Amino acid sequence: MPESHAVPAVALEARSPFELRVNLGQDFPEASFRSALASGDVGFLHSFTTGSTVDGPGVRVVAWTAGCMWRCLYCHNPDTWTTRNGMPVTIERAAEVLRSYAHGLKVMSGGLTLSGGEPLMQHRFVSRLCTVARKMGVHTAVETNGYFGDKITDADLNNIDLVLLGIKTWGSERHLHLTGMDSAPTLAFAQRLADRKLPIWVRFVLVPGLTDDPENIAQIAHFAARLGNVERVEVLPFHQMGRYKWKELGLDYKLQDVEPPSAEVVERACGQFRAMGLRAD
Numbered sequence: 446m447p448e449s450h451a452v453p454a455v456a457l458e459a460r461s462p463f464e465l466r467v468n469l470g471q472d473f474p475e476a477s478f479r480s481a482l483a484s485g486d487v488g489f490l491h492s493f494t495t496g497s498t499v500d501g502p503g504v505r506v507v508a509w510t511a512g513c514m515w516r517c518l519y520c521h522n523p524d525t526w527t528t529r530n531g532m533p534v535t536i537e538r539a540a541e542v543l544r545s546y547a548h549g550l551k552v553m554s555g556g557l558t559l560s561g562g563e564p565l566m567q568h569r570f571v572s573r574l575c576t577v578a579r580k581m582g583v584h585t586a587v588e589t590n591g592y593f594g595d596k597i598t599d600a601d602l603n604n605i606d607l608v609l610l611g612i613k614t615w616g617s618e619r620h621l622h623l624t625g626m627d628s629a630p631t632l633a634f635a636q637r638l639a640d641r642k643l644p645i646w647v648r649f650v651l652v653p654g655l656t657d658d659p660e661n662i663a664q665i666a667h668f669a670a671r672l673g674n675v676e677r678v679e680v681l682p683f684h685q686m687g688r689y690k691w692k693e694l695g696l697d698y699k700l701q702d703v704e705p706p707s708a709e710v711v712e713r714a715c716g717q718f719r720a721m722g723l724r725a726d
């Protein structure tokens with residue numbers, strides 16, 4: 446890999462995942478790009494953020510990967526849809542960054558979270574970085590929509606401590622409308638994790654008029670409870686923090702006028718999960 450592609454042109458750290466970042470990897474040669482994805486020698490990252498307390502247990506470093514094949518209507522990071530928008534970072538450089546935080550992460554009962562975008566679009570890089578983290582004694586979590594769960598081998602799963610699994614909605618048609626994709630691979634991945642007793646935190650975005658139907662929530666709660674490995678359900682109220690990105694990118698944002706759900710609606714949804722014996726907040 447040419448050295449010029451191993452050194453990021455901009456700081457890895459971003460102020461937040463809501464910082465718009467585009468075309469950071471556009472100069473990366475096509476042939477190298479494909480071999481990087483295949484080998485995991487290089488990852489394409491939106492950014493690293495540090496000190497997160499909302500992306501897994503404890504205090505965490507989050508590597509935000511670029512690339513996602515879904516098109517969720519409420520996505521707050523559409524600048525991560527394109528892998529080329531990510532900054533090329535070698536696995537060695539990512540490990541170096543992680544090593545500088547490893548001690549603190551362990552002291553603060555935290556770890557590394559790979560989020561995105563969709564991390565499993567870059568499953569080789571993700572697996573290698575989780576392996577490196579584990580060798581440092583750092584807890585590993587992967588936030589995913591699960592669609593490419595079958596690309597992760599059982600050996601790779603051994604280096605992942607927790608999966609933050611996005612369950613967007615229930616029902617094939619509704620799921621297709623919301624994400625543009627089929628829900629079956631996600632549900633199959635959830636079952637595979639359950640069979641391996643690998644802990645899941647379900648992440649469910651509550652969007653008025655889109656996912657807040659009690660029957661929809663009841664179906665998800667029933668599925669999650671039956672798995673037996675769901676430690677927690679995070680009900681994430683829809684927000685408009687990513688709206689400006691849709692505008693900047695010239696994308697057609699359909700949720701322009703949707704308000705965040707009220708505290709009562711959020712509590713009602715949490716209550717539905719709790720009623721199935723799940724921890725929900």
Ligand code: SF4
Pocket residue numbers: 513514515516517519520521522523525561562563590624
């Ligand atoms: S899966 Fe996540 S990153 Fe991909 S479109 Fe949906 S919300 Fe955005």
